[in-house]
Amino acid sequence: MLKAGIKQVAKLSGVSPATVSRTLSNPEIVSAATREKVLKAIDECGYTPNRFGASLRTQKSGSIVVIIPDITNAFNAGIIRSIEDEAAKVGYSVLLGDTQRDPVKVRHYASMVRSGQVDGIILFSQHLPFDITPETTIDQLPPLVNSCEPLDLDGVCQVMVNNVAAAKEAVNHLISLGHKRIGAITGNMDTPSSNDRLTGYKQALAQAGIEFDANLVTNGNYLIESGKTATEQLLALSERPTALFCFSDNIAFGAMSALHDAGLKVPDDISVVGFDDTEYAAFMTPALTTMHQPLKEIGKNCMALLLAQIEKRPISQRCIELPIKLQVRRSTAQLQQ
CATH class of the missing domain: 3.40.50.2300 (Response regulator)
Structure with missing residues (x-):
């Protein structure tokens, strides 16, 4: 050949x-x-480019x-x-x-x-x-x-x-603090990780006997700006959420910016949980509660x-x-x- x-x-x-x-x-x-x-x-x-020669097969x-x-x-x-x-x-x-x-x-x-x-x-x-x-x-x-x-x-x-288990842990933390109207801001929904985190969110609510409300779920794209926009949409609801579960720290940063612009205090008015524990999370004001991913x-x-x-x-x-x-x-x- x-x-x-x-x-x-x-x-x-x-x-x-x-x-x-x-x-x-x-x-x-x-x-x-x-x-x-x-x-x-x-x-x-x-095809393999000729310029690398036969040595590519052995080196x-x-x-x-x-x-x-x-x-x-x-x-x-x-x-x-x-x-x-x-x-x-x-x-x-x-x-x-x-x-x-x-x-x-x-x-x-x-x-x-x-x-x-x-x-x-x-x-x-x-x-x-x-x-x-x-x-x-x-x-x-x-x-x-x-x-x-x-x-x-x-x-x-x-x-x-395990994104399902991690999301459940994040939402269960909010539930343990008395929150029932928990908003979720997703990442790109064409990725398995986002779908798994949404599944974990729903499972935590169901196990706590809290009815799932689709109005409390807004799609983002893991970028800061999407967290800000999604939070503004959630705040426009007739009954706003008392807590937000954000599918990434970037989303959470955007959410906290929107809450600040709306004159709301974190966590006095709304609690916020992120996901990833990137290096900036601990330096936010207030410092961000988040799911720690072992990046290293x-x-x-x-x-x-x-x-x-x-x-x-x-x-x-x-x-x-x-x-x-x-x-x-x-x-x-x-x-x-």
Whole structure:
């Protein structure tokens, strides 16, 4: 079987060989639609750029790529810092692929494994950046670890927390303080983590005998501005909530800003709980009660699992679930009757 070359990729993608070369060397000057066609063709035919030669099959690059949806998010930054620390210990460099949820960018960064530019991928997404079929197995994928969002493919190495249980703990804390009208501001609802946190919210209410009220749930997108906007909507209800469960610290920061603008005090008027325990949470006024995610341990375990795959060592536990706990601070208080 002949090795695929640029001409085969060009024919399969319907572009010129020169366009294929530009896509590989300077992807930023090629349109998103063209990049998508070329990267899909590369995946299908298994093309490896000639400039790296046959040595790519036997040598390692000494680099990995972390593919993330938003490099500015403090949650992602905390994990990345830990990954870089662990990588440096074994002489690896870390490339950051900030995709802004653009699937074309995701596939571009993932293709760096095939071209030999990196040895493996740490992925912050529930979507594999490769074309798969029901027959696809883990052995057909490059070294890859998924962090925080589960992938629906048996055998993929993953590092997770139990978002359902964590959300229940957060809401139960508010219930223990006497709150019954508890608003929820979600993250992106196309992610498993957000759906799991909403499930945990509903379960906590049900177990406490509190009827679920859909009017108290407002969708956000994990950004500060969405927390502010969603809180303004909840405050406009005829009977406002007495507490807010925010699906991220960023959302909680936006919520607290909206409450301040409305002349309401946290926690005297409304209690607020966040999720993640990013480095800013303890320095808010008041300090934010939040679900502590072990960001350092997430990064450490991601890097360990990826190195084991790169070095072809046996892996006894491919899915690691890390503990998460409530960090109680001053943004929550007993409901004042």
